[in-house]
Amino acid sequence: MMQHADSLAEGFAALRALNPGPARLYIAGCSGEPVGLFKALGAQAELARDLTFVGVPVPGLNHLDWTSLHATARAEMPFMFGAMRDGFAAGKILLRPMHYTESYREMQTGRIDLAVIMVSPPEKDGTVSLGLSADFSGAILARPEIPVMAVVNPCMPAPADTLRVPLSRFDVAALDETPLAALTESALPPVFARIGERIAGLVGGEAACLQFGIGNVQQAALKALAHAGGLANLTIHSGLVTDPVLGLIDAGRVADAPGAILTGVAMGTAPLYARVACDPRFSFRGVDVTHGIDVLAAIPRFTAINSVLEVDLFGQANAEFMKGRQVSGIGGLANFLRGAAASEGGMPIVALPSTAANGQVSRIVARLGPEAVSVPRSDIAWVVTEHGAVNLRGASLDARAAMLISIADPAHRDALANDWAGMRAGV
DSSP states (O other): OOEEESSHHHHHHHHHHTSOSSEEEEEOOGGGOOHHHHHHHHHOGGGGTTEEEESOOOTTTOOOOGGGGOTTOEEEESOOOGGGHHHHHTTOEEEOOOBHHHHHHHHHHSOOOEEEEEEOOOOTTSEEEOTTBOSSHHHHHTOTTSOEEEEEOTTSOOOSBSOEEEGGGOSEEEEOOOOOOOOOOOOOOHHHHHHHHHHHHHHOSBOOEEEEOSSHHHHHHHHHHHHOTTOBSBEEEEEEEOTHHHHHHHTTOBOOSTTSEEEEEEOSOHHHHHHHHHOTTEEEOOHHHHSOHHHHHTSTTEEEEEEOSEEETTSOEESSEETTEEOSOOBTHHHHHHHHHHSTTOEEEEEOOSEETTTTEESEESOOOGGGOSBOGGGOOEEEETTEEEEOTTOOHHHHHHHHHHTSOHHHHHHHHHHHHHHHTTO
């Protein structure tokens, strides 16, 4: 029988009582991260003793290091971000490079002893929803052997089309009114507006299905698409939607049909959360649907818009390392690029500013280090900078190097050409 707890700490203590020894605990990420529980455990650290936290917190969206709660706490994660740096350096965090779909399979079949999942308040039929954070938690709830605590949060919207389960599925439930984790837009440097305009020019026409990730490139692309002429009846199939999608909707670019926006997570500010709660265009599904290559390949004109940190003259991309340090992870990048490549009329796009450090460092580089190859050259097609857009699909070694040099910053093109001439002799 499910136990109703009077507080998060009491509820978590009841969950721990079901497996009091060392345990692997699933914690949701993105907008489903139970921030209130983190605060509660901060005051009762012994409840985190001997826990290994398992989940998919995302750089730029999540900012908590759960291993900081107790000296014996550990974590296994597929991403690296700033708050995790100390735990990683101390050997408390095990980084596991995996595609999103591999992480999902881990939730389906890997060892998980306990779980905490945030849900919306119960509806009349006794069900609760995963709200706007449906990416991984559904895989956990489908495993009846895993004891789960429900963090029932009135701040979590309950869209009409999202994953729902009976409240009775949970072993423990506790109320928490901590506001959801939020994501606010930042001011875009002018270079990103130019990149966004080039991406909008590639999309063109009607009825494309868009995917976009996190960051300035995607924000700029959505803003440019909202103002581009000739675009209509767009649909969205993405792992994440953020506030800029509202501009695309309000500009009349998105098809006015239920399910026109399919995503795993919505994360932004109050206006996005309010729209998600009432607009039937939003549908929420797990990673098996949002990132499944077979699903993506079956979508006509699936256009994947993602950012990377560097591209080398072979066409390899780095999305994880900066100055030799890992700052992110592989995530869904390869899933989306491969899905778009297999889609009829699909378009895999990676975009980046041509320089960093006020123009002193080229992001089009001669050759990536072996540790920095996030995307192999066989998975790269369209590459966009503020200086142009080129399609590397099927291009020869020399042709792809020449195309990439053509969209590098002019100040770095001669050096890149000289580097290629030297490397070409050894290929």
